[in-house]
Amino acid sequence: MNYQDYFSSMPTANLAKDLLGRPFSYFDGQERLGGYIVEAEAYLGKQDRAAHSYAGRRSQANEGLYGPPGTIYIYSQRQYFFFDVATQAKDEPQGILIRAIEPAFGLERMIQNRGKDGVLLTNGPAKLMLALGVNSRAWDCQPLDQSPFAIDLDPRKRKAAKQLIAAPRIGINQSDPFWASQPLRFFVAGNPYVSDMKKRDYDPNRGWL
DNA sequence: CGCCGGATCCCCT
DNA sequence: GGGGATCCGGCGC
Numbered sequence: 001m002n003y004q005d006y007f008s009s010m011p012t013a014n015l016a017k018d019l020l021g022r023p024f025s026y027f028d029g030q031e032r033l034g035g036y037i038v039e040a041e042a043y044l045g046k047q048d049r050a051a052h053s054y055a056g057r058r059s060q061a062n063e064g065l066y067g068p069p070g071t072i073y074i075y076s077q078r079q080y081f082f083f084d085v086a087t088q089a090k091d092e093p094q095g096i097l098i099r100a101i102e103p104a105f106g107l108e109r110m111i112q113n114r115g116k117d118g119v120l121l122t123n124g125p126a127k128l129m130l131a132l133g134v135n136s137r138a139w140d141c142q143p144l145d146q147s148p149f150a151i152d153l154d155p156r157k158r159k160a161a162k163q164l165i166a167a168p169r170i171g172i173n174q175s176d177p178f179w180a181s182q183p184l185r186f187f188v189a190g191n192p193y194v195s196d197m198k199k200r201d202y203d204p205n206r207g208w209l
Numbered sequence: 210c211g212c213c214g215g216a217t218c219c220c221c222t
Numbered sequence: 223g224g225g226g227a228t229c230c231g232g233c234g235c
Contacts, residue, residue, distance in 0.1 A: 041227070050227070061220055077226055078217050084227090097227060126228055171227055195228095199210075 001153055003070030003144045012087045012094040016042040017166070017186045021159040021208075023152040024101055026132040033106035033113075033132050035122060036159050037151075038207070039099040039187040039194045041169045043084075045092060049179035050172045053093030064141045065093035072147055074140040080126035081134060085144060085151070099125045099170070099185070102193045102206065109133075124195045160209040163189040170195065 007015060017040075025034030043051040045065075052062040052075070064073030065086050073084035073095055084095045101122045103110055110131040111117050122128040129135070139147045152158075166183035174180045187194040190203025 043227075052227075057221090059221070075227085076219060078219085078228065080218095080228060082227065099227085120230095124228070130229095169227070173226085 003151075003153075004068060006153055007069035007085060007087045008089060012044055012096060013042040013184055013186075015087055016040040016096045016184070017164060019096065019098075019151065020164055020186055020188055021161050023104070023150075023157055024098060025105055025150050025152075026134065027148040027150075028106075028109070028133055029148075031106050031109060033110050035101040035104040035193075037098060037100075038102050038191040039185070041097045041099055041186070042184040043095050043097065044184070045088070045094040048094075049176040050169060051093070051095075053095075056093075058093070062093070065095050066091050067141060068143070070144045072139050072142050072144055072149060074134075074137045076137065077126075081129045081137070082125045083129060083134070083149070097125060098128070100187070100193050100195050101128050102191060103131070119192045119197075121193075123193045123197070161188040161191075161207050162203065162205075162209055163207070165189050 019037050019040050022037050024037050025032045045053050046056050053065045064071050067086050068090045071086040075082055084097050086095045088094045103122050113133040114121050114131040122131050167185045168181050169185045172180045188207040191207040192202050
């Protein structure tokens with residue numbers, strides 16, 4: 001299935017959950033870096049108080065969210081960069097934030113890029129971008145299939161998780177209790193690379209079957 | 210090990 | 223001029 005079809009094939013929350021266990025990678029010109037998606041959040045567009053596109057807000061900063069399904073949306077906050085994929089039809093500004101991956105490809109290069117090892121390598125949305133060595137918005141608004149980024153949709157490449165958990169999103173403004181509490185954050189239970197995963201909650205097999 | 214506060218910068222109001 | 227879909231180091235337990 002191509003990205004356009006996939007990223008409009010089901011509601012955004014279902015897509016965020018469906019991405020867990022799938023390989024996410026970035027070709028840096030020399031080698032492929034990345035790993036398995038273990039945490040992702042859904043943002044539901046104009047109605048969603050926590051979304052950058054809330055109430056139809058639109059500018060050069062968030063234009064990527066309005067692109068066709070499978071459009072890359074990279075944004076910066078403070079000195080960090082974050083990676084999203086736009087979902088649903090063009091001009092329907094929903095999207096998914098990739099929050100964490102379990103590193104699997106190009107480990108050595110990622111450790112070098114990041115200057116850290118262990119779970120700190122990729123257990124957060126900005127950390128994983130640092131590990132990949134992406135520090136610009138150069139690929140913002142580009143279609144995923146015409147970029148060095150890839151999400152492998154082959155079901156045989158997907159790692160099977162023991163348990164997936166839905167919880168409220170991280171870092172959301174609490175002024176709107178409804179949207180702040182919606183369970184739109186999805187993660188692999190017990191995987192150490194999930195942001196804020198407590199050591200006592202680590203699964204012996206990192207949450208995989 | 211886990212909580213807490215400061216850093217730091219682009220973009221919109 | 224203010225704030226945000228964060229990160230990290232320091233300190234206390």
